[in-house]
Amino acid sequence: MTDDQQALPGVVVVGSVTADLTTFSTRLPVPGETILGDDFTLVLGGKGANQVVAAGRAGAAAHFVACVGSDLFHDMIMDGLVDAGVDVTHVRTVPGPTGIAHIRVDASAQNDIVMVPLANAALSAGQIDAGLDALAGRASVLLTQLEIPAPLAMHAIR
8 A cells, every 4th residue: 555545535345355257158058058168267356355446446545354265366365455555454364265256257248146255254243343443543434245244244334
C-alpha cells in the first residue's frame, strides 16, 4: 500500500476469496456428458476479493478480512491481493484448501458456477472483530457479501 493510499479514507472488505477455475466451451455439457473445451483460466476470485481488489485498484486504502488455505493456490491469492494494493494483514492462512469456484462459460456467455467455501468457512466473528478493531479510524466504508455465512456478514455490519 502506498503512502497516498494510507492518506485516503479506507475500505474494509469482510468476505470470501477463491481460486476461480474457468473453462470455456462452445456450449455447456448436459448432465453426464463430457465435451472438449476451448480455453481455461485460473485467477484470483471470490466476491470479497473482487470487491477489495476493485477498491485497491481504484486507489483506496483497501483492507481485507478473510481466510485463505495453505494449499498450492495460497501464493497466487496473496500475490494477487498485494499486487492490487490490498492490505492483507487480516487475511488468515488456515490449514487445508483455499475456496474454489468452478465456472463454466459457453460461447454466448451463459455460465454456471459451483463455489466451494473451504477455507472461507474458517472465518469467525473473533477474526472479524480483531480486524475491525485494528482498522478503527482507518476506514469509512465496510463491504461484505453472502459468500460468507449470513450471520458473519451481519456480525460485521453490526
